[in-house]
Every structure is written in C-alpha cells, then in structure tokens.
Amino acid sequence: MTRTPADQQNAVGPGQLREQVEQTRQEFGHTVQAFAGKIDVKTRVRQKTRRAEGPGRLSKPVD
Numbered sequence: 001m002t003r004t005p006a007d008q009q010n011a012v013g014p015g016q017l018r019e020q021v022e023q024t025r026q027e028f029g030h031t032v033q034a035f036a037g038k039i040d041v042k043t044r045v046r047q048k049t050r051r052a053e054g055p056g057r058l059s060k061p062v063d
Helices: 005-010 014-039 039-053
Strands: none
Touching: 005 039
C-alpha cells in the first residue's frame, strides 16, 4: 500500500493508538452505564415514587 503525504501527516504511533482506545473504552463504559440506568424500570419507578412522596410525607399511615 502506498502512503500519500496526507496519510503520513495523519499517522499515529502505538502509544497514541493505545490512548485513543482507552478513551473510547471509557466513553463506551459511560454510555453503557447510562443506558443500563434507563432500562432499569424497577429502579426508575422507585426513584420517581420517592420523589413524589417527598421528605414531608410519613412512611407509615396514621390510624
């Protein structure tokens, strides 16, 4: 394969590639965590219920 001057300017070394891979892994990890939080319906319902109840509401009904 013949390299053009543009290819040579864009070439990166092994260290730079490792850094890019690590950054991509971190970004992907954050994306997966965010997605997992959105599909965890049970936890989301609990959180919304707690927010709706608020801190002023009693946890046990009064007789």
